Amino acid sequence: KAGVTQTPRYLIKTRGQQVTLSCSPISGHRSVSWYQQTPGQGLQFLFEYFSETQRNKGNFPGRFSGRQFSNSRSEMNVSTLELGDSALYLCASSLEPPRSSYNSPLHFGNGTRLTVT
Amino acid sequence: ELKVEQNPLFLSMQEGKNYTIYCNYSTTSDRLYWYRQDPGKSLESLFVLLSNGAVKQEGRLMASLDTKARLSTLHITAAVHDLSATYFCAVQNTGNQFYFGTGTSLTVIP
Numbered sequence: 001k002a003g004v005t006q007t008p009r010y011l012i013k014t015r016g017q018q019v020t021l022s023c024s025p026i027s028g029h030r031s032v033s034w035y036q037q038t039p040g041q042g043l044q045f046l047f048e049y050f051s052e053t054q055r056n057k058g059n060f061p062g063r064f065s066g067r068q069f070s071n072s073r074s075e076m077n078v079s080t081l082e083l084g085d086s087a088l089y090l091c092a093s094s095l096e097p098p099r100s101s102y103n104s105p106l107h108f109g110n111g112t113r114l115t116v117t
Numbered sequence: 118e119l120k121v122e123q124n125p126l127f128l129s130m131q132e133g134k135n136y137t138i139y140c141n142y143s144t145t146s147d148r149l150y151w152y153r154q155d156p157g158k159s160l161e162s163l164f165v166l167l168s169n170g171a172v173k174q175e176g177r178l179m180a181s182l183d184t185k186a187r188l189s190t191l192h193i194t195a196a197v198h199d200l201s202a203t204y205f206c207a208v209q210n211t212g213n214q215f216y217f218g219t220g221t222s223l224t225v226i227p
Contacts, residue, residue, distance in 0.1 A: 004159075033215070043205065043217035056214050059118075090159065105150055105162040106207075106215065 002027065004109035006091050012115045018079040021112045025072050025093030032074040033106060034066060037088040046089075049074055078114075086116045119144050121208050123218035130196050131226050138221045140189040140206035148209040149189045151180050153202045154220070160205065164191075196225045 005024040013019050025032050034046040045058035049068035066076040072093075078085055092106035120143040130136050140149070148167055152160040164173040166182035166189060173180050177200065179192045189206055206218045 035217075042219045043207075045214050045216070048213060056212055058214070092160075105165050106160075107162065108152075108159040110159045 004091055004093050004107055006089075006109035006112050008112060009110065010113050010115075012117065013081050014117055015081055015083060017081050018077065019081060019114060020075055020077045021089055021091075021114075023074045023076075023091030023093075023109060025074070025091075026107055029093035029095055029107070030072050031094045032068055032072065033092045033094075034074070034076050035090040035092065036060075037090055037111070038086075043090070046076065081116045083116050086114060088113050119146070119208060119210055119214075119216045121206060121216050121218040123204075123206055123221050125221060126219060127222050127224075129224045129226060130193075132197055133195050135195065136193050138191040138193075138204055138206075138223075140191070140208075140218050142187050142189075142208045142216070144210070145184070145187070146208045146210060147184055149182050150207045150209070150215070151189070151191055152205045152207065154205065155202050163204075193223075196223075198225050198227060201225045 007022045031050045033048040035043050037043045046060055047054055047066050048056040052068045063079045068074045088111045090108050090111045092108045094104045094106050122141045124139050150165055151163040153163050154160045164180040169184040171182045177194045182189045201224050203220045203222045205220045207215045209215050
């Protein structure tokens with residue numbers, strides 16, 4: 001069974017540009033979450049989608065947005081990039097919204113490393 | 118906002134020794150997860166702890182949860198080099214959000 005797939009693996013952008021990251025969840029998984037990982041702030045929750053609806057959103061500015069498609073694939077977009085957006089962006093999927101299932105941990109992809117110059 | 122603190126942040130231990138990583142969190146939760154991350158790799162789920170007093174063991178790792186103390190521990194028994202990695206605890210709130218600890222970077226020295 002294929003795991004969570006994130007593309008691209010690496011991205012280099014300049015300040016002010018915008019970027020779109022893609023995530024394909026494990027087959028059958030309908031919940032997709034996004035996290036930002038940086039050395040200083042650790043892992044921070046961005047948002048969670050289930051059945052094409054955003055169910056939860058973390059404390060990030062509106063420049064960060066996402067969506068989920070009918071096949072559960074998800075994209076996140078960051079507009080007007082800032083240097084501080086440089087990070088590893090991780091996508092995770094689970095069978096159901098995690099709380100509804102007692103044995104539904106998050107399954108993470110390998111991440112997209114974004115560098116903003 | 119739920120806060121999750123792990124300690125120590127860095128741990129260097131000799132092979133064969135035992136040690137414990139601690140995870141404290143700030144508000145009531147009955148769901149706690151432990152993950153492992155190898156350098157350049159993604160996070161791998163280790164344990165899911167769902168109730169007070171829950172204890173899970175896998176090989177040389179044992180995790181426990183005390184919801185009253187808002188504390189989880191990850192105990193390492195007779196460490197081996199393969200256990201070198203960064204370990205994260207994560208607490209889930211009632212709104213399905215996961216809050217991660219800062220991680221503990223473990224290095225096992227021969």
